[in-house]
Amino acid sequence: MLFLQLLLLEVVLAGGDNEDAFQEPNSFHVILISSFHNRSWVRYLGSGWLGELQILGWESKSGAITFLWPWSKGNFNMEQWMELEELFHINSITLFHKFQIYVSQWQLEYPFEVQLVGGCEMHSGKNLVSFLNVAYQGSDIMSFQKTSWLPSPEGGSRAQQVARLFNQYYSTNEGIRKLLSAVCPQFLSGLLDAGKADLQRQVRPEAWLSSGPSAGPGRLKLVCHAAGFYPKPISVMWLRGEQEQQGAQRGDVLPNADGTWYLQVSLDVGATEASGLSCRVRHGSLGGQDIILHWGHRTSPGLIFLAVVAPLVLLGGLAFWLRRRWTQDRRPHTDFPLEQSSSSPATWLRTHLQTARQ
Numbered sequence: 001m002l003f004l005q006l007l008l009l010e011v012v013l014a015g016g017d018n019e020d021a022f023q024e025p026n027s028f029h030v031i032l033i034s035s036f037h038n039r040s041w042v043r044y045l046g047s048g049w050l051g052e053l054q055i056l057g058w059e060s061k062s063g064a065i066t067f068l069w070p071w072s073k074g075n076f077n078m079e080q081w082m083e084l085e086e087l088f089h090i091n092s093i094t095l096f097h098k099f100q101i102y103v104s105q106w107q108l109e110y111p112f113e114v115q116l117v118g119g120c121e122m123h124s125g126k127n128l129v130s131f132l133n134v135a136y137q138g139s140d141i142m143s144f145q146k147t148s149w150l151p152s153p154e155g156g157s158r159a160q161q162v163a164r165l166f167n168q169y170y171s172t173n174e175g176i177r178k179l180l181s182a183v184c185p186q187f188l189s190g191l192l193d194a195g196k197a198d199l200q201r202q203v204r205p206e207a208w209l210s211s212g213p214s215a216g217p218g219r220l221k222l223v224c225h226a227a228g229f230y231p232k233p234i235s236v237m238w239l240r241g242e243q244e245q246q247g248a249q250r251g252d253v254l255p256n257a258d259g260t261w262y263l264q265v266s267l268d269v270g271a272t273e274a275s276g277l278s279c280r281v282r283h284g285s286l287g288g289q290d291i292i293l294h295w296g297h298r299t300s301p302g303l304i305f306l307a308v309v310a311p312l313v314l315l316g317g318l319a320f321w322l323r324r325r326w327t328q329d330r331r332p333h334t335d336f337p338l339e340q341s342s343s344s345p346a347t348w349l350r351t352h353l354q355t356a357r358q
């Protein structure tokens with residue numbers, strides 16, 4: 001399965017979620033998805049990823065590649081990019097187009113999706129692994145091996161037919177080989193260099209506690225949040241004293257749009273057992289100074305903010321608004337030329353107040 005591979009790729013890239021295993025991303029890959037709705041309606045979506053960070057976008061209408069980070073161009077110049085853009089556009093559209101032409105021979109059924117993932121991975125700075133896989137409706141059809149396409153066993157006779165067709169295009173395949181074995185690693189090492197400041201940055205997590213929906217009467221769900229940290233490896237743990245509490249539920253480490261991460265770890269306990277528990281957050285950015293939050297009488301900062309600050313801000317805003325309205329209404333008539341056509345509630349109110357005062 002293609003997604004299994006993507007998952008595997010993610011595991012390899014993340015280097016596990018161990019706090020000690022900090023690793024720079026060492027792979028670049030492109031994902032292309034084409035959705036075939038019917039004979040005449042197709043949509044292509046593309047993206048480029050450095051490890052788990054999206055750095056390129058691509059959209060088939062203009063065929064233009066968009067750069068999501070200032071360093072997304074790596075060390076390629078504009079001319080090289082334009083060449084790549086064209087190569088990429090023509091090759092991918094041609095490849096996908098075949099699926100439309102061979103719909104009946106390959107027994108494809110509308111609507112369907114064809115997915116492609118390809119890129120390269122560098123191990124210990126030198127050792128290169130490149131890959132290119134194509135899937136139909138989420139199952140592998142074929143993969144590119146050295147210079148040609150290999151049908152995947154689970155794709156059956158359809159995969160054989162598809163691979164046979166694509167293996168006829170020698171010059172295209174030679175182009176693909178070059179992209180994977182030469183262009184990709186060159187681009188990857190340029191990226192790692194150009195993006196160094198962002199990729200090697202350390203951003204401290206913000207941490208707080210909250211209570212989640214309880215599992216039943218007399219039970220409490222304690223939730224410890226860590227947000228906005230980078231890089232990804234982090235340890236968040238519920239403790240009593242120094243003792244790690246078993247049965248804590250760790251969520252997925254979720255991405256933020258700015259490339260930082262979020263994680264929550266929850267613990268289900270009896271209401272009487274909650275006091276004395278604490279949450280410890282350990283992250284490379286903290287320089288060995290763990291964040292420790294105690295569950296207790298004190299409400300978490302997030303809740304204090306919501307309960308106290310938010311209403312105050314709202315009240316303040318309301319008072320300000322009312323005051324402004326009031327002073328405006330008391331200005332001389334000429335200050336406020338009323339537009340007859342305007343019918344906003346404020347204008348309506350003003351008109352009526354003025355009429356009343358006259």
Ligand SMILES: *[C@@H]1O[C@H](CO)[C@@H](O)[C@H](O)[C@H]1NC(C)=O
Pocket residue numbers: 037038039040041
């Ligand atoms: C193809 O699908 C699109 C989008 O759903 C639709 O607007 C169009 O009419 C369809 N065309 C045909 C020939 O069925």
